[in-house]
Amino acid sequence: EDRKRLSSAIVGGLAVLTLLAFGLRADQYAKDRRVPIRGTGGMLSAEPALAREIESLASTIRARTRPEDGLVIFPEGEVLNLLSDRRNPVRHKLYLPGYVTAGNEPEIVAELERSRPAAVVLWHRPLDGYEAGFFGADYARKIGAWIEENYERDPSPRPGRSFELRFRKERRTR
Secondary structure, eight states: OHHHHHHHHHHHHHHHHHHHHHHHHHHHHHHOOOEEOTTTTTSOEEOHHHHHHHHHHHHHHHHHSOTTSOEEEESOOHHHHHHHTOOOOSSOOOOSBTTBOTTTHHHHHHHHHHHOOSEEEEEOOOOTTSSOOSBTTTBOHHHHHHHHHHEEEOOSOOSSSSEEEEEEOOOOOO
């Protein structure tokens, strides 16, 4: 008799905990403000302002570059390659601390110099979880200097300020 009551209590307790967990999860989903990023088939989402900024940036890149032109996003952001239908012509795809080191930074600069992508995007965001802070300032300074020397900022207004779009400077010859 005691065993049956204990067994029933355990089953009942587990049922209550399960319902509580589902309820908390449903509440969490209801409070989530993220929206799907257009062009990702609903697989990626972001806060509405960031989603609009990503979509606007991809649209500008498509309008200002050709399909065969390259696009490199620093320190990461291949979703922009997907949404703009522009490939990253550089072998390296991630430019996070640890992926970019003092040892391979000159190689990355040389690869950028050879491929000369038409556009680069700098995603200004702190890299939580890494010991370095911002790309081009706290690490990858040689790559940042190369971008500064070879690319000019896009002056067109876009919503938000998370990204900096730059286009390759035209080389003038005499």
